[in-house]
Amino acid sequence: MFTGLRRFGISGTLKVALAQAGLAPIAALAGWMFAGIGAGMAALYGVLVALAASAVLVWREQQSMRHPEWDQHRLFKMFIRAGIERLVLLVGLLIVGLGVLKLPPLPMLLGLVLAQFAWLAAATGRKH
Numbered sequence: 001m002f003t004g005l006r007r008f009g010i011s012g013t014l015k016v017a018l019a020q021a022g023l024a025p026i027a028a029l030a031g032w033m034f035a036g037i038g039a040g041m042a043a044l045y046g047v048l049v050a051l052a053a054s055a056v057l058v059w060r061e062q063q064s065m066r067h068p069e070w071d072q073h074r075l076f077k078m079f080i081r082a083g084i085e086r087l088v089l090l091v092g093l094l095i096v097g098l099g100v101l102k103l104p105p106l107p108m109l110l111g112l113v114l115a116q117f118a119w120l121a122a123a124t125g126r127k128h
Contacts, residue, residue, distance in 0.1 A: 013058050013061050019121065021051055023118065027043040027047045038104055042108040043107045049111075
């Protein structure tokens with residue numbers, strides 16, 4: 001979670017969030033081209049749900065970087081809290097997408113899973 005600063009002062013979690021933000025219009029366009037406007041909107045919503053969960057992590061990481069005096073116990077508590085916040089946000093937004101907005105579930109979950117591959121790309125990226 002706390003990967004530190006890399007080149008150009010951008011952390012790994014921020015890179016993932018930026019990649020997910022760039023993926024959002026691509027997922028919407030692909031869903032629209034292959035299955036119609038409803039699937040495109042659902043795929044876009046799925047990517048945005050993943051982006052929201054990543055944004056919580058970026059927010060908490062930046063908060064911890066602003067406080068170098070925090071000890072390991074406080075950082076561990078924040079790590080646990082961020083995980084719970086992300087889970088609650090993810091479940092809540094999926095309930096809204098499926099229950100309130102009545103989005104098709106398969107394209108929405110495919111958008112979510114596709115956006116999560118940004119974490120894999122960040123983990124296997126070049127290290128200097």
